[in-house]
Amino acid sequence: MDAKLKGSPSFIWRSLWSSLGLLKEGLVQTPINTLDIETKVGALIDEDSNSWKIDLVETIFKEEEAKLICSIPISRSGASDRRIWASLERGNFSIKSAYFLETKLSNRSSGEPSTGGGNNSMWKDLWQLEVPAKAKLLIWKCLSNIRPTKDSLLRENIVESNLCPVCAREKETKVHVLWVCPAVADVWGGETSLFRKWKRFYPDFQQLWGEMTGKLNQESIELVVVLFYHIWARRNAYTFQTQFKNRATIVALAQADLSLLKEINLNSSNRAARSRGRGPSQSW
Structure with a gap:
């Protein structure tokens, strides 16, 4: 329980260590x-x-x-x-009770839980997005303040620095990783980007998300959510494997995820329609 995180620990040990505060x-x-x-x-x-x-x-x-x-x-x-x-x-x-405890602790500072209260419509809109579940889960964790960052880990005395591992200039928060970091400027600031004229600084991810859901249509939000997922995955790959994907790769991966999911959903709908058209089977 009193172990320190030193040297260059493996990804597995980092993951185990991050749960000590909860324990x-x-x-x-x-x-x-x-x-x-x-x-x-x-x-x-x-x-x-x-x-x-x-x-x-x-x-x-x-x-x-x-x-x-x-x-x-x-x-x-x-x-x-x-x-x-x-x-x-x-x-x-039990893992289940640890999950509920983690959610309860996070909600002390972030407001209502995802199962009730004034944010019901926000959570409902999130879960209904046609994006991969892994992307929705990332957004849920960020909005619930349970997605670890260097800044949150420093407050728990788990790491020694809260600087962003990618830019090494500013403290790493959720809104920094996904929106503010200079490494993501090319993703959001391209000539054809919807966000080219959006402001760069937001106090937290919740405010950024609120502005996006208030201004964008569902199709644009779905693209944003998948881009967020691949930006965070790129952050992890750089942090633990020193691999960094460029803007074109990030956008291509996001578009491929959305296209694949739409194809799967379309095929499922077609199979369901054919099944209804055949009607119930007859027995002799």
Whole structure:
């Protein structure tokens, strides 16, 4: 739990390390050992009465901490101390509960969750876009503030710098990666681009997304979403593999994704129409 991210760690280790903050938030410790290195929690418990040594606890800990400690029920079976996952009553960790905890923590600062509240229409519009699921998921993570960046990782003491790994000039935020970074200027600033005259700076990704959905038609938004996905994928490829795709490749990949998905959806619709046209099968 106290490991440091040093040197040039592998992608797998970086991924595991990025979840430590979430684990620390969800885990709780049965009475914490703050005494001598060899002292156990049992030193704070009266074995005869099977209760806390209140005077000792109040001497060692602050008043509020002492009250919390003494409110912890003591096991009658003599079970050993262990860490438990506080998000579930049974204390066992699960991926599902970690997901809900991460979403809850993110929504402390980002507003309503995607399952309710005033943003229902925004989430509904997002999920109905005809783009690959991987692209919609990226937008959802960015809007929910759960897409890690160098800036957010620095605040969690996971990395030592929040500078963008591509331009190395400004702190890496979501809106920087997808819109502000000089490396994406050619994607959005081309002569035929809809965004050539748009302002460059937005305080956060949520405001940029809100302006886009307010001004663009669905077809343009779908192209933007897939471009966002490939811009972020290019950022990852450069960060971990020092590979960098040019503007033409990014645009071509986005257009290919959209064309393939439309073809798949069209074929599915045609098969469904033919199936309805044949009607129910007859039995003899």
